[in-house]
Amino acid sequence: MIKQILAAGVLLAAMQGCGSDSTSSMGAGAASTDLGPGAALKCTSSGMNAWDTFGADAFVAVNESIFTLVVGDTSGKLGGAFGKIGTGMPASTTDDLATFKGNLAAFLVYAYGGPTSIKYTDGKTYHGPQSMPEAHAGLAITSDQYDYFIMNQVVPALTMNGVTMDDVSSCFAPIVTDPDFKASIVGK
Amino acid sequence: MKRALARALTIGAGTTTLLLGMVFFAHTSTGRPIALGLTRMAHGGCPFGYDKAMSPAERERARSNFAASHRGEQRAANRPALGFTLDQTTREQVVASMTAHGVRCAQGMGVSDLSCTQVPSAALPGSAPGAPPRTVWFTFGLKDQLLAVIAVSKDARPEPISDAFASTRRSLDEQAGAVATLQGEADSKSLAKGLLREASAEFRFSNYYALERAANMGNGFVLTEEYRSL
Numbered sequence: 001m002i003k004q005i006l007a008a009g010v011l012l013a014a015m016q017g018c019g020s021d022s023t024s025s026m027g028a029g030a031a032s033t034d035l036g037p038g039a040a041l042k043c044t045s046s047g048m049n050a051w052d053t054f055g056a057d058a059f060v061a062v063n064e065s066i067f068t069l070v071v072g073d074t075s076g077k078l079g080g081a082f083g084k085i086g087t088g089m090p091a092s093t094t095d096d097l098a099t100f101k102g103n104l105a106a107f108l109v110y111a112y113g114g115p116t117s118i119k120y121t122d123g124k125t126y127h128g129p130q131s132m133p134e135a136h137a138g139l140a141i142t143s144d145q146y147d148y149f150i151m152n153q154v155v156p157a158l159t160m161n162g163v164t165m166d167d168v169s170s171c172f173a174p175i176v177t178d179p180d181f182k183a184s185i186v187g188k
Numbered sequence: 189m190k191r192a193l194a195r196a197l198t199i200g201a202g203t204t205t206l207l208l209g210m211v212f213f214a215h216t217s218t219g220r221p222i223a224l225g226l227t228r229m230a231h232g233g234c235p236f237g238y239d240k241a242m243s244p245a246e247r248e249r250a251r252s253n254f255a256a257s258h259r260g261e262q263r264a265a266n267r268p269a270l271g272f273t274l275d276q277t278t279r280e281q282v283v284a285s286m287t288a289h290g291v292r293c294a295q296g297m298g299v300s301d302l303s304c305t306q307v308p309s310a311a312l313p314g315s316a317p318g319a320p321p322r323t324v325w326f327t328f329g330l331k332d333q334l335l336a337v338i339a340v341s342k343d344a345r346p347e348p349i350s351d352a353f354a355s356t357r358r359s360l361d362e363q364a365g366a367v368a369t370l371q372g373e374a375d376s377k378s379l380a381k382g383l384l385r386e387a388s389a390e391f392r393f394s395n396y397y398a399l400e401r402a403a404n405m406g407n408g409f410v411l412t413e414e415y416r417s418l
Contacts, residue, residue, distance in 0.1 A: 072257060144323045144340040147410050151403045155384050165372070169382030177383050177406030 036128065037181075039113035043171035045164060049113035050171045058161060059114070060121060063105040065157035067097065070149075102126040103135075111175055132184035139188060146186050150176050244330045247301070251327075251335050255418040260392030264364040267396040269337045269415035270324070271313035274396070277334040282326055286311060300325035300338065307339075315339075316355035319411075320348055336416040342408045346376035349409035353402040356413060357389045360398050368392040379404045394418065 039049050046053040102120040109118050110128020117127045154176065158168050175181060242250070267274050272282065279302060286293050286304050289311035293304040307322045309315050315322075322339040329335045343349050353374040361367060372378070372387030379385050383406050391398040397416045402409065 072254065142323075147342070147403075147405055148340060148412055150384070150405070151386065151401055151410060151412060155386050155403070159371075165382070165385060168384050173383030173406070179407060 034110075034116050034129065036111040036113060037178075038111050038171065038175050041112075041171040041174055044166040044169075050167075051109060051113035053167070053171065054163070056109075056114075056118075058163075059105065059109050059112075061161045062157050062163075063101060063108060065160055066104065066153050067101055069153040069157060071097075098122050098124075103130065106130075112172070132181070133188050136185045136188040141186050141188065143182070143186050146182055242301070244328065244332075247327055247335060248329045251329070251416070251418070254416065255397075258392060258397050259394055259418050260368060260397075262365060262393055264391075264393035264396035266363040267415070267417065268314050268359060268363045268398070269334070270315050270339060270413070272326075272334055272337055274335070274337075274415065274417035275333050278332045279326070279328050279334075280332070282334070296325055296327075300327050300336075302326040302328070312339075314359070316352045316359070318348070319352040319355075322413075334417070336414065338415070339413045340410060341413075342405075342410045344408050346379045346404070346409045349402050349411045350374055350376040350379060352411050353387065353389075353400060356400050356411075360389070360391050360400075364391055364396060364398060365393060366391075374402045379409055 039051075041049050043050060043053045051059070102122060102124055103126055105120050106118050106126035106128040107130050110116050114128070116129055117125055119125050155168060158172060159165065163172070282302065283293060286307070289308065291304050291307050291311055293302055295301065296303040302325070304324045304326070307324045309317055309319050309321075312322070312324070320341040320343045322341040325336075325338040326334060327336040327338075341349070341352065357367065357374075367389050369390040369392075370388070372385070374387035374389075379387070379402060381404075383404060386401060386403040388399065388401040395418055397414070397418050399412075399414045401412045
């Protein structure tokens with residue numbers, strides 16, 4: 001009985017944590033001198049990095065498209081890592097979608113030359129610099145699942161929002177195909 | 189003065205006892221997973237974890253959701269699925285077939301519930317001959333019937349992936365029916381042109397869905413194939 005009460009208490013605390021662990025921040029669009037790894041990349045179309053080329057609206061659109069494709073995917077290639085987000089099974093996964101979206105958006109913006117924190121469409125502030133090994137700890141994502149995610153969710157999300165293949169190759173791909181970056185996510 | 193000192197000592201002793209109790213609890217069988225969850229939560233992750241396999245009912249529901257947004261109008265003439273029969277082949281038959289070819293399979297995660305690695309073309313009679321070994325995910329429904337087969341193969345050179353893409357495309361065209369959507373160029377030169385260069389062929393029918401996609405992943409070329417019963 002004591003075990004059940006303790007577990008229930010921690011479960012409630014955990015649910016709260018899942019929905020709000022990214023809200024404390026340094027403020028919307030806070031200026032920073034920190035630059036992400038993609039800041040130095042140049043898009044073929046513009047000669048500038050992806051953030052300077054496409055801007056906030058495009059990053060939001062791409063981020064939303066990624067999640068539309070992820071939630072629509074039933075292949076199981078993504079393993080459990082994304083498989084339950086937004087399904088409502090368990091119910092907490094529905095709420096998690098907003099936080100996952102905000103975290104991914106902040107990471108993408110920062111990684112590709114934008115600020116270190118953003119205020120996302122839900123009005124909350126999210127930080128870009130994130131530890132990939134910590135964020136993926138315990139998910140046991142495989143190399144195939146990672147490749148599938150990039151091939152079937154990320155690249156289509158970019159191209160369906162007007163990013164050309166030349167720009168995908170020049171100012172987006174070098175980050176996500178970098179072996180060290182991939183190694184920071186796979187097998188954790 | 190004495191009373192204040194006694195109070196401070198009492199609070200200190202109480203706090204120490206509580207902390208020691210928490211540390212002890214965190215190392216018990218009950219406390220360990222909770223402590224791990226809290227640690228992950230503190231690091232920005234969700235403590236629930238997302239590594240549980242879905243139930244057959246959840247997989248059937250996922251299939252219905254997918255079908256609602258991906259169904260075509262015509263019925264497929266045939267429904268190729270790497271030599272397996274959608275809605276008929278059972279998990280037991282898949283495992284027996286894989287075992288007979290010396291292939292190891294394990295419990296999958298998420299929607300997929302059987303994962304087999306290093307599967308040679310010889311173990312997949314409907315696949316393109318000479319294609320690189322695949323990782324294959326199988327999904328089964330409430331009656332243990334095959335709902336979907338999904339495969340990933342990789343090669344350091346673009347030619348085997350490009351050839352497998354073309355062969356699979358031809359096979360699907362001939363067996364199922366005309367392709368619904370084509371994107372990108374899958375010839376080896378186009379794929380080799382740059383990082384994440386992709387090509388895809390999507391087939392949509394009222395009772396069947398197939399998608400193949402080839403891409404340059406930087407450290408190799410990858411082909412993904414998906415065959416689903418709708």
